[in-house]
Amino acid sequence: MTAVQVTLKLFATLQDYLPLEAKKTNALALELEAGTTVQQVIERFGLPQKLCHLVLIDGAFIPPAARATRALQAGETLAIWPPIAGG
Amino acid sequence: MAWTRKILRVDLNNGTCKSEPLNMEWAQQYLGQRGLATKYFISEVDPKVDPLSPDNKLIMTTGPLTGTPASTGGRYSVITKGALTGAIACSNSGGYFGAELKFAGWDMIIFEGKSAKPVYLAIENDKAELKDAAHLWGKTVWQTEEIIKKSHQDPQTRVCSIGRAGENGVMYACIVNDLHRAAGRSGVGTVMGSKNLKAVAVRGTQGVSIMKDAKAFMSAATAAKKVLAENAVTGQGLPTYGTQVLMNVINEMGALPTRNHRDSQFEDARKISAEAMIEKRPSDGKSHLVTNAACFGCTIACGRISRIDETHFSVVNKPEYWGASGGLEYEAAWALGAANGVGDLEALQYANLICNEDGFDPISFGATVGAAMELYELGILTEKIIGMEAPFGSAKALCDLAQMTARGEGFGKELGLGSARLCEKYGKPELSMGVKKQEFPAYDSRGIQGMGLAYATSNRGACHLRGYTVASEVLGIPVKTDPLVTEGKADLVKAFQDATAVFDSAGVCIFTTFAWTLADLQPQLAAACEGDWTMEKLAAMGERIWNMERQFNNAAGFTAKDDDLPPRLKTEPVKTGPAKGLVSGIDKMLPEYYQARGWDANGVPSKETLKRLGL
Numbered sequence: 001m002t003a004v005q006v007t008l009k010l011f012a013t014l015q016d017y018l019p020l021e022a023k024k025t026n027a028l029a030l031e032l033e034a035g036t037t038v039q040q041v042i043e044r045f046g047l048p049q050k051l052c053h054l055v056l057i058d059g060a061f062i063p064p065a066a067r068a069t070r071a072l073q074a075g076e077t078l079a080i081w082p083p084i085a086g087g
Numbered sequence: 088m089a090w091t092r093k094i095l096r097v098d099l100n101n102g103t104c105k106s107e108p109l110n111m112e113w114a115q116q117y118l119g120q121r122g123l124a125t126k127y128f129i130s131e132v133d134p135k136v137d138p139l140s141p142d143n144k145l146i147m148t149t150g151p152l153t154g155t156p157a158s159t160g161g162r163y164s165v166i167t168k169g170a171l172t173g174a175i176a177c178s179n180s181g182g183y184f185g186a187e188l189k190f191a192g193w194d195m196i197i198f199e200g201k202s203a204k205p206v207y208l209a210i211e212n213d214k215a216e217l218k219d220a221a222h223l224w225g226k227t228v229w230q231t232e233e234i235i236k237k238s239h240q241d242p243q244t245r246v247c248s249i250g251r252a253g254e255n256g257v258m259y260a261c262i263v264n265d266l267h268r269a270a271g272r273s274g275v276g277t278v279m280g281s282k283n284l285k286a287v288a289v290r291g292t293q294g295v296s297i298m299k300d301a302k303a304f305m306s307a308a309t310a311a312k313k314v315l316a317e318n319a320v321t322g323q324g325l326p327t328y329g330t331q332v333l334m335n336v337i338n339e340m341g342a343l344p345t346r347n348h349r350d351s352q353f354e355d356a357r358k359i360s361a362e363a364m365i366e367k368r369p370s371d372g373k374s375h376l377v378t379n380a381a382c383f384g385c386t387i388a389c390g391r392i393s394r395i396d397e398t399h400f401s402v403v404n405k406p407e408y409w410g411a412s413g414g415l416e417y418e419a420a421w422a423l424g425a426a427n428g429v430g431d432l433e434a435l436q437y438a439n440l441i442c443n444e445d446g447f448d449p450i451s452f453g454a455t456v457g458a459a460m461e462l463y464e465l466g467i468l469t470e471k472i473i474g475m476e477a478p479f480g481s482a483k484a485l486c487d488l489a490q491m492t493a494r495g496e497g498f499g500k501e502l503g504l505g506s507a508r509l510c511e512k513y514g515k516p517e518l519s520m521g522v523k524k525q526e527f528p529a530y531d532s533r534g535i536q537g538m539g540l541a542y543a544t545s546n547r548g549a550c551h552l553r554g555y556t557v558a559s560e561v562l563g564i565p566v567k568t569d570p571l572v573t574e575g576k577a578d579l580v581k582a583f584q585d586a587t588a589v590f591d592s593a594g595v596c597i598f599t600t601f602a603w604t605l606a607d608l609q610p611q612l613a614a615a616c617e618g619d620w621t622m623e624k625l626a627a628m629g630e631r632i633w634n635m636e637r638q639f640n641n642a643a644g645f646t647a648k649d650d651d652l653p654p655r656l657k658t659e660p661v662k663t664g665p666a667k668g669l670v671s672g673i674d675k676m677l678p679e680y681y682q683a684r685g686w687d688a689n690g691v692p693s694k695e696t697l698k699r700l701g702l
């Protein structure tokens with residue numbers, strides 16, 4: 001299987017699931033097996049499902065139903081937030 | 088009947104204060120606060136009035152739920168014709184001032200005329216009098232509050248006031264209450280300053296026990312609080328991270344206006360985000376954020392209290408700024424930061440402190456600095472004119488310019504004009520990023536299409552708080568819509584605008600709508616307020632208020648041409664991120680919106696629409 005390089009970004013309370021060094025940037029470089037889905041990354045990092053509220057790949061929204069099938073492509077950035085809002 | 092049924096009319100020409108009964112017929116049609124006070128305003132003021140003439144009036148108003156145990160029930164609004172915009176202005180503030188005004192027994196205060204010399208209004212329950220403010224003129228908001236509290240010998244007195252910005256004619260001056268809460272936008276503080284009115288000090292001990300059905304109200308308020316507590320956004324997200332948590336979200340989405348909207352992503356967004364605010368600083372090992380804070384009766388508590396880094400260049404010799412104080416909220420952090428390319432969190436906090444201390448809107452100020460920096464980069468403004476180098480990204484320029492604007496010194500006077508007048512003066516009107524002379528807040532209309540329409544049609548000029556479709560387009564509240572398309576946005580914007588008008592007329596905070604719908608507000612109003620407050624009645628009222636404001640603006644001289652975005656957003660595509668290649672689809676959305684509203688092609692409500700709404 002070929003590998004793909006991607007970036008995982010976790011924000012707000014989810015940043016606690018990042019290694020210490022990565023917390024400074026909220027970003028972690030990852031090497032994934034080709035075909036790894038969003039849902040598999042969520043599970044690998046032990047992120048509670050209900051905290052994975054806003055999921056973006058390269059800034060575009062990934063609906064909950066697509067997480068299990070959407071595979072990450074080389075160079076993409078997966079960013080995840082818990083339920084948040086602002087004004 | 089959660090109204091006190093009393094209005095205080097203050098004639099600044101003659102120095103008199105008079106009590107009069109609230110028009111209860113209007114209260115049944117317009118509820119309170121934004122709706123009801125706007126009804127009073129447009130019934131009494133010529134739409135063509137010069138905002139800074141004595142003939143303009145200024146109303147401070149509560150809602151029926153202000154001062155009650157309803158969650159967030161501490162809001163008050165200021166209604167006037169905006170100095171910055173020349174349009175109807177309605178600026179809403181939290182803190183404690185609004186509830187205290189209600190406790191003193193007043194639904195609203197109508198200020199008319201102009202005082203010959205500086206005065207402030209002192210209210211103690213039924214007693215109201217204008218007092219000499221010669222000793223307060225020239226003082227900051229913070230000094231004014233301290234002096235008034237000392238002289239009244241009552242620390243529980245609540246004060247709202249203008250700072251030096253409002254005295255000096257900064258066109259986007261605010262009225263600040265409780266040190267760092269503000270009726271912030273459209274220059275309501277400028278109007279207050281033009282009337283020689285420095286402050287209002289109020290002490291009320293009467294409580295608000297005038298419910299239609301107290302038992303039903305308490306149970307409705309308790310149920311609604313449970314909804315807020317159990318909702319992940321209002322129960323956890325907002326109290327923990329505040330509004331600032333949006334910085335990285337909007338940046339990832341490519342909708343964070345950067346360097347006067349030249350770019351839509353800011354390379355230093357993370358450095359000025361909520362995540363950065365909780366990090367320990369290398370200089371002193373402390374985090375910027377000290378704690379969260381709540382306005383009166385609020386069970387959300389989104390407010391931020393921060394402490395600036397004492398070693399930062401802006402405050403190193405100014406210990407008066409070292410204490411914990413309000414900020415940063417998302418809008419201020421964006422306008423002072425990304426909008427002019429400054430990624431120094433401490434500099435943003437300093438500029439924000441100055442905005443609070445001297446009472447001017449950090450959104451309009453920050454965005455005006457962004458426009459000035461672009462004019463500087465183009466060589467139109469020079470080091471000589473500004474008095475310093477001011478390229479995009481200069482934290483030093485931001486801090487110095489904030490101070491100069493507060494004091495009305497040098498180029499600060501020109502920044503006080505706001506971006507529209509500044510850019511016009513230097514021959515580049517197209518570089519002002521705003522609508523109806525009011526600067527945009529923190530969302531790029533090209534990456535969040537609905538917001539472009541919301542800005543263009545906002546009755547008080549560019550504003551996110553008149554129809555916050557970000558909730559739907561970004562956060563999925565109540566349902567997720569695609570931010571990159573124009574389809575469906577006309578109806579979405581209308582729905583948000585009308586519902587917001589109801590919340591703004593009730594006395595509660597718009598942030599409740601991250602968890603509440605009208606169905607959560609309605610039982611509270613129905614139990615508190617005399618009359619039959621059904622969902623249908625409230626929905627119709629929201630639309631009525633919107634159309635009433637629109638009629639005022641049309642009569643003031645605004646036309647469909649003013650419902651537009653700057654050329655940059657219509658012709659310069661986004662360079663990076665998911666919205667890459669897009670411009671705003673405002674020209675497509677606007678006719679759809681007029682149609683959804685029942686307005687003609689010129690944006691004028693049709694006879695049928697007015698009739699349907701009882702206008």
Ligand code: SF4
Nearest residue numbers: 181382385387389596
């Ligand atoms: S949600 Fe925030 S702004 Fe609204 S009333 Fe509560 S603390 Fe104030």
